[in-house]
Amino acid sequence: MISGLDPTLLLWLNLVGVFVFGLSGGLAAVQARLDVFGVIVLSAVVAFTGGIVRDLLIGVPPETFRDWRYLAAAGAAGVVCFFAAPSIDRRQRGVQLFDAIGLGLFCVSGASKALDFGLGPVQAVLLGAITGIGGGMLRDVLLREVPTVLRQDLYAIPALVGGAVAVIAREAGSYSVWFPLLGAAVCFAVRMAGVHYKIEAPREPPRRRSSD
Amino acid sequence: MISGLDPTLLLWLNLVGVFVFGLSGGLAAVQARLDVFGVIVLSAVVAFTGGIVRDLLIGVPPETFRDWRYLAAAGAAGVVCFFAAPSIDRRQRGVQLFDAIGLGLFCVSGASKALDFGLGPVQAVLLGAITGIGGGMLRDVLLREVPTVLRQDLYAIPALVGGAVAVIAREAGSYSVWFPLLGAAVCFAVRMAGVHYKIEAPREPPRRRSSD
Amino acid sequence: MISGLDPTLLLWLNLVGVFVFGLSGGLAAVQARLDVFGVIVLSAVVAFTGGIVRDLLIGVPPETFRDWRYLAAAGAAGVVCFFAAPSIDRRQRGVQLFDAIGLGLFCVSGASKALDFGLGPVQAVLLGAITGIGGGMLRDVLLREVPTVLRQDLYAIPALVGGAVAVIAREAGSYSVWFPLLGAAVCFAVRMAGVHYKIEAPREPPRRRSSD
Numbered sequence: 001m002i003s004g005l006d007p008t009l010l011l012w013l014n015l016v017g018v019f020v021f022g023l024s025g026g027l028a029a030v031q032a033r034l035d036v037f038g039v040i041v042l043s044a045v046v047a048f049t050g051g052i053v054r055d056l057l058i059g060v061p062p063e064t065f066r067d068w069r070y071l072a073a074a075g076a077a078g079v080v081c082f083f084a085a086p087s088i089d090r091r092q093r094g095v096q097l098f099d100a101i102g103l104g105l106f107c108v109s110g111a112s113k114a115l116d117f118g119l120g121p122v123q124a125v126l127l128g129a130i131t132g133i134g135g136g137m138l139r140d141v142l143l144r145e146v147p148t149v150l151r152q153d154l155y156a157i158p159a160l161v162g163g164a165v166a167v168i169a170r171e172a173g174s175y176s177v178w179f180p181l182l183g184a185a186v187c188f189a190v191r192m193a194g195v196h197y198k199i200e201a202p203r204e205p206p207r208r209r210s211s212d
Numbered sequence: 213m214i215s216g217l218d219p220t221l222l223l224w225l226n227l228v229g230v231f232v233f234g235l236s237g238g239l240a241a242v243q244a245r246l247d248v249f250g251v252i253v254l255s256a257v258v259a260f261t262g263g264i265v266r267d268l269l270i271g272v273p274p275e276t277f278r279d280w281r282y283l284a285a286a287g288a289a290g291v292v293c294f295f296a297a298p299s300i301d302r303r304q305r306g307v308q309l310f311d312a313i314g315l316g317l318f319c320v321s322g323a324s325k326a327l328d329f330g331l332g333p334v335q336a337v338l339l340g341a342i343t344g345i346g347g348g349m350l351r352d353v354l355l356r357e358v359p360t361v362l363r364q365d366l367y368a369i370p371a372l373v374g375g376a377v378a379v380i381a382r383e384a385g386s387y388s389v390w391f392p393l394l395g396a397a398v399c400f401a402v403r404m405a406g407v408h409y410k411i412e413a414p415r416e417p418p419r420r421r422s423s424d
Numbered sequence: 425m426i427s428g429l430d431p432t433l434l435l436w437l438n439l440v441g442v443f444v445f446g447l448s449g450g451l452a453a454v455q456a457r458l459d460v461f462g463v464i465v466l467s468a469v470v471a472f473t474g475g476i477v478r479d480l481l482i483g484v485p486p487e488t489f490r491d492w493r494y495l496a497a498a499g500a501a502g503v504v505c506f507f508a509a510p511s512i513d514r515r516q517r518g519v520q521l522f523d524a525i526g527l528g529l530f531c532v533s534g535a536s537k538a539l540d541f542g543l544g545p546v547q548a549v550l551l552g553a554i555t556g557i558g559g560g561m562l563r564d565v566l567l568r569e570v571p572t573v574l575r576q577d578l579y580a581i582p583a584l585v586g587g588a589v590a591v592i593a594r595e596a597g598s599y600s601v602w603f604p605l606l607g608a609a610v611c612f613a614v615r616m617a618g619v620h621y622k623i624e625a626p627r628e629p630p631r632r633r634s635s636d
Contacts, residue, residue, distance in 0.1 A: 029574065037581060038574040041557075052481070057264070059273025061483020065538075065547045114277075123277045133253075137354075142561070144570055146356055150241065150250040157249060269476070271485020326489075335489045345465075349566070358568055362453065362462040369461060 009177045010109055013184070014051060015073050017105035018064075021135045022047035022077025024098035029081070031095070032143050036082050042142065043078030046135040050102075054110045054131040058117045099136050099148070100191040103155075104162050104184035107132035111163035112170070112180055121167045128163030129156060132187075154194025162187025221389045222321055225396070226263060227285050229317035230276075233347045234259035234289025236310035241293070243307070244355050248294050254354065255290030258347040262314075266322045266343040270329045311348050311360070312403040315367075316374050316396035319344035323375035324382070324392060333379045340375030341368060344399070366406025374399025433601045434533055437608070438475060439497050441529035442488075445559045446471035446501025448522035453505070455519070456567050460506050466566065467502030470559040474526075478534045478555040482541045523560050523572070524615040527579075528586050528608035531556035535587035536594070536604055545591045552587030553580060556611070578618025586611025 025046025029039040048064050055062040064070045110131025114124035133149050133156065140147040149155045162183040169179030237258025241251040260276050267274040276282045322343025326336035345361050345368065352359040361367045374395040381391030449470025453463040472488050479486040488494045534555025538548035557573050557580065564571040573579045586607040593603030 032570075032574075034574050037579070041573055041580050056268060056480060057274050057277055062481055065481055065543060065551055068544070068546060071546065071550065119277060120280070122280060122283065126283065127277055141353060141565060142571055142574060144356065144568065146244075147354055149253055150244075150246050150354060155249070156253050268480060269486055269489055331489060332492070334492060334495065338495065339489055353565060356568065358456075359566055361465055362456075362458050362566060367461070368465050 006175070006177055009180065010112060013105045013109040013180065015069060017102050017109060018047045018051065018070050019073040019077050020098040020105070021050065021102035022074045023081060024095050024102060024136065025139050026078050026081025027094045027098065028139055028143060039082045040075070040078035042139065043081055044074045045142065046139040047074035047077060049135040049138045050106045050110070050131045053134040054113060054127060057127055057130065058114060058119070060117065096195055100188050100195070102135065103132040103159055103191055104187035107159040107162040107187055108166045108180045108183040111166050115167060115170050121171050124167050125160055125163040129159035132159040154191060158187040158190035158194070161190060218387070218389055221392060222324060225317045225321040225392065227281060229314050229321060230259045230263065230282050231285040231289050232310040232317070233262065233314035234286045235293055236307050236314060236348065237351050238290050238293025239306045239310065240351055240355060251294045252287070252290035254351065255293055256286045257354065258351040259286035259289060261347040261350045262318045262322070262343045265346040266325060266339060269339055269342065270326060270331070272329065308407055312400050312407070314347065315344040315371055315403055316399035319371040319374040319399050320378045320392045320395040323378050327379060327382055333383050336379050337372055337375040341371035344371040366403060370399040370402035370406070373402060430599070430601055433604065434536060437529045437533040437604065439493060441526050441533060442471045442475065442494050443497040443501050444522040444529070445474065445526035446498045447505060448519050448526060448560065449563050450502050450505025451518045451522065452563055452567060463506045464499070464502035466563065467505055468498045469566065470563040471498035471501060473559040473562045474530045474534070474555045477558040478537060478551060481551055481554065482538060482543070484541065520619055524612050524619070526559065527556040527583055527615055528611035531583040531586040531611050532590045532604045532607040535590050539591060539594050545595050548591050549584055549587040553583035556583040578615060582611040582614035582618070585614060
């Protein structure tokens with residue numbers, strides 16, 4: 001059924017994506033002062049959510065639980081977080097950094113897998129973005145924060161742009177491994193630029209303050 | 213496989229449902245002072261959740277991402293919300309109003325699709341209610357509120373009644389387009405009556421206040 | 425396709441699991457002072473989540489909505505909670521107790537069903553744990569609490585141990601009904617021991633207090 005992107009590339013995009021999203025979940029858990037099991041559980045939840053949502057939306061059984069390599073990557077991320085966290089100074093920075101890498105990898109892998117299963121290009125870009133956004137959204141909900149994707153500017157946009165790079169290349173006939181990697185890099189760069197320069201998207205102006 | 217309700221009716225029920233749930237999500241996002249992308253993302257999340265949950269529970273791939281018309285309806289709702297919101301005075305009212313319309317449309321379309329795929333009548337009514345409730349529940353969770361369906365009386369009940377009207381008509385052999393529309397209208401009317409008259413369901417009486 | 429565990433045992437594990445998770449959700453709703461419909465809705469949500477997640481991850485349509493017995497068990501739990509709650513003194517204890525029973529039953533039934541559908545033993549244990557954890561996690565999120573599985577020690581561990589007992593027995597060739605029951609009992613015992621003795625897992629030591 002899959003006859004698209006180089007399977008080895010797709011596997012690695014997913015594996016590294018699972019690992020870095022696991023790091024972002026684990027660091028957020030350390031920051032929230034969860035115990036070692038809480039860290040590993042949140043790490044795994046964040047690592048797996050994106051891929052599970054992607055596969056459910058495409059309509060295939062989630063591959064995560066079929067393949068021990070994903071399980072190993074997520075577990076390793078949780079363990080690394082718990083033991084390495086005390087030596088990391090700026091944790092919020094770490095969460096954002098790994099989240100941005102994962103966003104880039106997952107938006108590209110999600111979009112590519114969607115194309116492989118016959119979805120249209122617009123749908124593939126959207127599905128890629130959802131794949132990238134899902135893990136971080138659940139991380140924030142479980143820690144009782146309003147999800148970053150709703151609060152922060154330039155979170156959904158880089159995911160859409162990164163997926164679009166990969167999809168446009170495929171639609172143009174290229175199965176090169178470079179365009180997905182380019183898409184992931186563009187997504188990461190735009191996202192980190194937004195974090196760094198605190199780029200703000202337009203917001204409805206405050207007309208009057210409600211007492212609520 | 214589908215041999216039930218008029219497909220055109222089902223499409224329109226879903227399209228209008230996606231659009232009005234998108235409006236309810238987008239208005240709630242404007243109210244929470246999210247930026248333009250947050251508004252569009254929440255709009256899309258609320259618009260799509262019900263239908264995705266419905267299709268996953270039935271066991272078919274979610275149709276949302278197969279069909280550009282749903283994507284267009286959800287995107288339009290987000291854009292409309294961001295630009296029209298400043299001119300809307302009573303936003304909470306708007307969220308509730310569009311939510312109630314969406315609840316009516318989705319409980320009927322969910323129940324009808326469940327029947328089409330061979331679920332029993334009780335299951336179909338429940339699945340219709342879940343379809344209607346899902347979007348608003350996720351909207352409230354993402355904005356860190358206890359979901360309306362848990363707090364407010366007469367939220368689940370109208371969804372069950374609306375779905376029941378559609379299911380009973382089908383079980384009685386009618387494939388008329390009027391009964392689903394009647395079900396949606398009954399659901400909407402009961403829900404809005406509950407909002408307007410603040411009808412309260414019995415609650416366990418406070419016996420003593422705990423200090424926690 | 426299913427050729428594994430005694431189907432009657434699996435049905436009963438699931439039915440009792442659905443009922444006790446329904447009790448835990450309903451009691452938590454009573455505690456949060458939701459009205460009668462809120463109690464029944466939260467009861468049903470908690471009762472069904474685990475099994476739905478399990479079936480989606482395995483890649484089969486969720487069986488919950490195909491079988492009226494699960495619906496009856498969940499509905500009964502909600503009604504029992506609303507009417508019996510005033511006579512229950514220590515509600516938090518009740519939520520934890522029923523949650524622990526459900527955790528034991530679902531981690532075993534989830535792991536067994538995963539084996540039946542051809543997943544590997546490690547995947548089956550993990551899927552069992554997710555089945556057990558899912559319902560309580562959603563209950564906590566909907567009531568705006570950080571999920572127990574993230575906060576409390578010895579929540580994920582008992583679920584993994586219970587599932588492992590069932591899986592190891594199956595891998596050793598035994599289809600006896602006793603090992604799954606043993607797994608559920610071990611999970612319940614470890615979980616309740618953790619609750620009772622407030623066993624604490626290691627936590628990253630506080631190095632300096634941040635002002636945030």
